[in-house]
Amino acid sequence: MFTVTVRGHMMIAHSFRGEVFGPAQRLHGATYIVDVEFRRRDLDIHGIVIDIGRATEVVNAVLGTLSFRNLDDEAAFAGQNTTTEVLARAVFDRLVAAIGRDELGDDGRAIETIKVTLHESHIASAAFEGWTQGEGRTQG
Amino acid sequence: MFTVTVRGHMMIAHSFRGEVFGPAQRLHGATYIVDVEFRRRDLDIHGIVIDIGRATEVVNAVLGTLSFRNLDDEAAFAGQNTTTEVLARAVFDRLVAAIGRDELGDDGRAIETIKVTLHESHIASAAFEGWTQGEGRTQG
């Protein structure tokens, strides 16, 4: 199995509902350092999983739909906590949609699984990993 | 699959038996930077794998049973080398026991696998990954 991983980041504000969150129930914020790992079984004829430059652009475009925002005001997250786990899944879903719109070309369509890791500090991170399509995807 | 990872550390002394270890047969020590990755298929109703604050407390409590000790004197490791691999497994076992004692609540019981990585320097690490329960666990 081959993988390519690219890194970006986003800076957001939000608050959480639920006593389990303690002081994080107050409006606060986070920088998320985001690692996106693309995986496929074989390389293309150029010897790559996916073009790193293009992958970086698409990842940054996805992060740009979330960054510099108060996520409490985003309709996409109405009624749910924008935890690190939920945001990892959201970035994954938006990348799968970008692949569906062919933004990553043929190489993008050849990707089998994607893992999105969000580092919220030097001591904590969360991730979501799933299939990009087909039956696999519904299994998460 | 969703994951949450928290980081802690411990500082221990020990020595190894076996010529393969060279100078590490002498009494020496290590700082282990410890990453614990908790994995489960679905999030709870709050949108989390496990509360990061609570997970950090439990991880630190487990590391506290090992840290600031000469492991050569610990009954739990009598007759075996406390290599980075063995310690990764020990931390894993103690976390599974903590889950069994309900220290991580319902979210803890929903965890399917745990990966414990111990970084012994900037150039070497070891890890143990296993199922938290059931048949899976016996397979390591």
Added chain:
Amino acid sequence: MFTVTVRGHMMIAHSFRGEVFGPAQRLHGATYIVDVEFRRRDLDIHGIVIDIGRATEVVNAVLGTLSFRNLDDEAAFAGQNTTTEVLARAVFDRLVAAIGRDELGDDGRAIETIKVTLHESHIASAAFEGWTQGEGRTQG
């Protein structure tokens, strides 16, 4: 010159005033990984600059006065942007005040300069460095 550096972090929301800030004029947030470097010429009789455990506690207490807050609502920052630079200075000032209240003991009073670095992402940071007391301090 001897130094001891301890690391903590804080998670805050804020917005900036001024066109130079572009999208950061919107309410957003950040995780700041905070490195505090304490410097003095000589060690105390125990062979330390300052007790690392105690320094960590005081740094965390200072960061706790800022973390999990919307800094736009904090009176202490009324009328100014809470940029990374301004926050580095604020952490510095609060640490100097803590030393003045003897929270770091005799070792704290022996500290000559402190450097506070705030990492806002994997690609950007800001810092403030100054004298803890006397004439030196007024020079920043």
Added chain:
Amino acid sequence: MFTVTVRGHMMIAHSFRGEVFGPAQRLHGATYIVDVEFRRRDLDIHGIVIDIGRATEVVNAVLGTLSFRNLDDEAAFAGQNTTTEVLARAVFDRLVAAIGRDELGDDGRAIETIKVTLHESHIASAAFEGWTQGEGRTQG
């Protein structure tokens, strides 16, 4: 499952063929920070996956066959781009060959899978992961 990971690095020159590579079609170079992860189900009688010192030597020997070279001139890569992905696979293949020559001893022969990750910068990496032998290996 137990793992041991060791880190090394190599510094090479090369160029790529294909418009997808943009300016990387020119002769340039890279430092690759290389993480090699060795995995097996059980530990040996010393409590290790593989001796970290010996593994580091073998990894460095493999990297030494690539480092400080212009890969455009290497017969082993004639007709293909030496992308980060291709080089990860090449390091994997050479490690499997070293195990085949018994350079990692009995522990080496007990390794089931190896993952080779090449970090080409602070924001991009690629990896190849495969079985060291048998049917598994042919599946990549």
Added chain:
Amino acid sequence: MFTVTVRGHMMIAHSFRGEVFGPAQRLHGATYIVDVEFRRRDLDIHGIVIDIGRATEVVNAVLGTLSFRNLDDEAAFAGQNTTTEVLARAVFDRLVAAIGRDELGDDGRAIETIKVTLHESHIASAAFEGWTQGEGRTQG
């Protein structure tokens, strides 16, 4: 003293003349992770040393004049080794020139010293630090 640091990178090929360099006399290459630290005594009216976004753009523009090239062919370095130290100085000089062309605005002209650090691997780096103007600059 306030500082802002931004990170970029470049990927180059080169070779060295002199027996001291051993195998690095052959054509090889490097990724340099580049940290540029801008320092000044006071903040501007917005509360910043320099706009991080603009500084990143200028740093990337300077690195773009060196990246994806064989430095052995660059007239700017004729007759000298493009060691990590020499390249740190070259990046510094080009940043000072950019400030002279007002590419960093009034904030750029207020910068007193700049430190450019090039990380050539996880275990080695080099840096050049100097004054941006006046007598200080000639002292290096």
Added chain:
Amino acid sequence: MFTVTVRGHMMIAHSFRGEVFGPAQRLHGATYIVDVEFRRRDLDIHGIVIDIGRATEVVNAVLGTLSFRNLDDEAAFAGQNTTTEVLARAVFDRLVAAIGRDELGDDGRAIETIKVTLHESHIASAAFEGWTQGEGRTQG
């Protein structure tokens, strides 16, 4: 001012005397990741501060005199705590002695200051910085 920094590590056991140290009064240990920064005003004719390969060898030789030992048994530290600060100074002193024995050649004698940083974990480090010779050195 030019600098070159090289990284190594050592793994030691020790205990501390003094209630301030809490549980660290027990025999325990540490991995120290060691960064040694060499500084001089001008480069040599090859364009370097010091040969990185040779500097790495000398740093590793110095660390080898401390690593894989119980520092409580070392005569060199009798009657003092081997804190991170004290060890940073010890590494500095041994490097200055190595320069005095010409182990770093003419470039070594041209070094003006050295900073030795010991990272004891991901959240704490200590350093000693001083002149390598003359009056400057006595001032620490």
